[in-house]
Amino acid sequence: MxxxxxxxxxxxxxxxADIVCKSISIRDEDIIIIASTIIAKSEGEFFSLENIKPxxxxxxxxxxxxxxxELVQAILDRSNECLIxxxxxLVEHKNGSICVNAGVDDSNVESGLYLDLPKDSDRxxxxxxxxxxxxxxxxVSVIITDTNGRAFRNGQIAVAxxxxxxxxxRDWVGEKDLFGNELQITQEAIADELAAAANLLMGxxxxxxxxxxxxxxxxxxxxxxxxxxxxRDNEQDIIRKGLNALKNNS
Amino acid sequence: MxxxxxxxxxxxxxxxADIVCKSISIRDEDIIIIASTIIAKSEGEFFSLENIKPxxxxxxxxxxxxxxxELVQAILDRSNECLIxxxxxLVEHKNGSICVNAGVDDSNVESGLYLDLPKDSDRxxxxxxxxxxxxxxxxVSVIITDTNGRAFRNGQIAVAxxxxxxxxxRDWVGEKDLFGNELQITQEAIADELAAAANLLMGxxxxxxxxxxxxxxxxxxxxxxxxxxxxRDNEQDIIRKGLNALKNNS
Numbered sequence: 001m002x003x004x005x006x007x008x009x010x011x012x013x014x015x016x017a018d019i020v021c022k023s024i025s026i027r028d029e030d031i032i033i034i035a036s037t038i039i040a041k042s043e044g045e046f047f048s049l050e051n052i053k054p055x056x057x058x059x060x061x062x063x064x065x066x067x068x069x070e071l072v073q074a075i076l077d078r079s080n081e082c083l084i085x086x087x088x089x090l091v092e093h094k095n096g097s098i099c100v101n102a103g104v105d106d107s108n109v110e111s112g113l114y115l116d117l118p119k120d121s122d123r124x125x126x127x128x129x130x131x132x133x134x135x136x137x138x139x140v141s142v143i144i145t146d147t148n149g150r151a152f153r154n155g156q157i158a159v160a161x162x163x164x165x166x167x168x169x170r171d172w173v174g175e176k177d178l179f180g181n182e183l184q185i186t187q188e189a190i191a192d193e194l195a196a197a198a199n200l201l202m203g204x205x206x207x208x209x210x211x212x213x214x215x216x217x218x219x220x221x222x223x224x225x226x227x228x229x230x231x232r233d234n235e236q237d238i239i240r241k242g243l244n245a246l247k248n249n250s
Numbered sequence: 251m252x253x254x255x256x257x258x259x260x261x262x263x264x265x266x267a268d269i270v271c272k273s274i275s276i277r278d279e280d281i282i283i284i285a286s287t288i289i290a291k292s293e294g295e296f297f298s299l300e301n302i303k304p305x306x307x308x309x310x311x312x313x314x315x316x317x318x319x320e321l322v323q324a325i326l327d328r329s330n331e332c333l334i335x336x337x338x339x340l341v342e343h344k345n346g347s348i349c350v351n352a353g354v355d356d357s358n359v360e361s362g363l364y365l366d367l368p369k370d371s372d373r374x375x376x377x378x379x380x381x382x383x384x385x386x387x388x389x390v391s392v393i394i395t396d397t398n399g400r401a402f403r404n405g406q407i408a409v410a411x412x413x414x415x416x417x418x419x420r421d422w423v424g425e426k427d428l429f430g431n432e433l434q435i436t437q438e439a440i441a442d443e444l445a446a447a448a449n450l451l452m453g454x455x456x457x458x459x460x461x462x463x464x465x466x467x468x469x470x471x472x473x474x475x476x477x478x479x480x481x482r483d484n485e486q487d488i489i490r491k492g493l494n495a496l497k498n499n500s
Contacts, residue, residue, distance in 0.1 A: 001251070084488055098402040108427040147438070151401035151489045152348040153409070153480050155419045155439030157446070169405045177358040188397070189405025190450060196407070197447030200440060200467070217450070230403050238334055239401040242492030249495050 002213040003201045010210075012044035017131035020211055026132060029220040031141045033198035035210035036117055036161050037108055039124050039144055045116040046109065049074065061085045071104070074114070078102040083243045090243075093117065096231050097161060100149060108208070118144065121162020122226050129164040139220050141166035145195040145202075151239060158199030160191035163227050166219050168192075189230060190219070252463040253451045260460075262294035267381035270461055276382060279470045281391045283448035285460040286367055286411050287358055289374050289394055295366040296359065299324065311335045321354070324364070328352040333493045340493075343367070346481050347411060350399060358458070368394065371412020372476050379414040389470050391416035395445040395452075401489060408449030410441035413477050416469050418442075439480060440469070 004023045010016065016039065020032060054062065054069035058076055062069035064086035072089065076082065079091035079102050091102050095117065103117035118124045125142040132140050144162035149155075160168060168191035175186075198212035234240060254273045260266065266289065270282060304312065304319035308326055312319040314336035322339065326332065329341035329352050341352050345367065353367035368374045375392040382390050394412035399405075410418060418441035425436075448462035484490060 107431065111431065150439075152482055152487065153439065153442065154482050155437040155442070155480060157439050157443050159403070181357065181361065187405040188449070189400075189403065189407050192403065192405070193407050193446040193450050196443040197450065199438070200443050200447065230405060232402055232404050237402065238496070239489055239492065242489065242494075242496040244492075245495040245499050246488070246492040249499075 001197065001201060002215060003209045004211040004213065005209060007038070007209070007211050010038040010041045012042065012046075014042045015131070016042050016211075017128045017135060020128075021132060021135045023211070024213060026136045026138050026140060026213075027215060028138045029140070029215075029218055030138070031143060031166065031194060031214040031217060031219060032128070032132065033143050033145060033194060033212045033214060034128070035202060035208070036103075036121060036144050036146045037105070037115060038210045039118045039121065039128075039162075040115050041109075043118055043124065045118060046113045047074065047116065048113055061089065065089060071114070075102045075104055078104070078116070083240065085247075095120070096228055098231075099146070103146060103161075117146070117161065122164065122228075123162075125162040125164035139165065141220050143191055143194055143198075145199065147199065158192075158195040158202070160195045160227050160230065163191050163225050165221055165225065166191060166194075167221050167223065167225055168227060168229050191227070191230065251447065251451060252465060253459045254461040254463065255459060257288070257459070257461050260288040260291045262292065262296075264292045265381070266292050266461075267378045267385060270378075271382060271385045273461070274463060276386045276388050276390060276463075277465065278388045279390070279465075279468055280388070281393060281416065281444060281464040281467060281469060282378070282382065283393050283395060283444060283462045283464060284375075284378070285452060285458070286353075286371060286394050286396045287355070287365060288460045289368045289371065289378075289412075290365050291359075293368055293374065295368060296363045297324065297366065298363055311339065315339060321364070325352040325354055328354070328366070333490065335497075345370070346478055348481075349396070353396060353411075367396070367411065372414065372478075373412075375412040375414035389415065391470050393441055393444055393448075395449065397449065408445040408452070410445045410477050410480065413441050413475050415471055415475065416441060416444075417471050417473065417475055418477060418479050441477070441480065 049070035052070040054073040058073035059069045062072040081092045084090035093102050106114050109115045121144045129142040142164045143160050145158040146161045147156040148159050170188040170190045173186045299320035302320040304323040308323035309319045312322040331342045334340035356364050359365045371394045379392040392414040393410050395408040396411045397406040398409050420438040420440045423436045
């Protein structure tokens with residue numbers, strides 16, 4: 001794992017692939033882990049709360065969460081479904097991921113502005129991967145990360161929100177254990193484990209390091225990969241059913 | 251990250267600290283990541299289903315999950331509460347963690363036997379940390395890991411189930427972002443991120459590598475640390491409330 005310590009503050013229009021290639025000599029099969037914040041900044045995903053008119057639902061949730069109604073309306077506008085309305089807001093984002101506040105954040109952004117997630121993080125990852133290959137002739141994988149809370153456990157860890165040229169799940173189906181029996185644990189979410197590993201070196205504050213290289217894993221794939229392979233099918237999601245039961249009871 | 255590739259198959263009574271120290275020259279502040287399976291084996295936590303008499307609840311759940319009633323009874327015996335009864339069993343283990351099948355596993359164990367989690371993984375981690383210091387005079391941290399499914403996301407990742415000499419959560423409270431505003435994301439579950447990182451090199455099958463060293467992180471702590479700091483307080487756990495609502499509705 002190699003942290004890139006000289007990434008400047010990213011602004012709209014910046015070419016992140018070029019910045020990465022100037023910071024380190026890329027090798028074949030490097031995995032480039034990038035915080036979603038700087039992707040969103042380079043893509044200009046800023047917005048302000050001016051001109052947002054909160055509806056009744058947003059006002060109700062804002063009161064329960066002690067948040068600005070305009071911010072809650074912005075969050076609802078980006079969501080397919082609100083799974084938890086208070087004391088924090090957990091939604092299914094229109095991109096299919098389940099996240100607090102629809103990923104909207106005002107950390108590391110100028111005062112008064114908010115930052116969205118990248119519009120399509122898989123596409124952003126593919127573009128950066130392609131551009132790095134263009135610049136260096138090396139094949140690389142890209143994982144875009146965000147930090148998430150978890151069910152049952154305190155603290156946040158990073159997960160993948162967009163990927164390119166890496167299969168997000170390593171499948172152990174049919175593999176045998178030490179005693180020749182078939183393994184029961186068969187799917188390892190390696191894209192999330194790589195995101196979590198890189199986050200140990202990223203930090204959150206003004207000393208933040210938004211790009212980490214993971215070298216020597218041999219995980220490059222030519223397939224078209226998507227982070228959506230990591231999103232559980234609604235119909236099978238018992239925890240989601242539980243949250244719906246809670247909403248219907250209240 | 252350094253995988254120890256020469257760890258033998260562990261048997262009851264084996265001294266894991268001694269085996270680790272013979273495999274690598276330990277340095278100050280090394281973080282020793284160990285799969286819970288080999289800790290449980292060294293502590294002799296095997297059991298068979300003979301002599302287990304399943305009760306009515308176990309028989310009912312066994313039918314719904316297509317599992318052996320004796321195995322379900324063993325799982326219930328190890329649990330404070332059953333959160334999901336089907337199509338898989340999610341419980342709060344008596345040790346306070348939320349896990350599938352109460353952590354009982356028959357992978358990498360002789361046919362007919364099952365393996366429990368270590369009785370007290372924090373204590374096991376402290377013992378191994380203390381013994382390594384005895385053998386090498388170096389201060390080390392220990393994290394014992396298991397693989398877990400997650401809410402909303404496919405695939406499993408490793409998490410910490412026992413720790414010694416490392417604070418499980420890195421606190422960013424009061425830290426400022428790039429623009430001098432206080433950070434909103436304040437708690438990073440680094441013990442879980444370290445577990446996930448190590449799992450990338452562990453594998454699950456018969457080529458498994460159950461011990462990984464993480465070097466150079468400077469995270470050693472003299473405080474008495476516990477993995478329980480990672481377990482969310484029941485009262486605040488909305489997802490748990492949701493699962494209870496679902497049970498009451500059915």
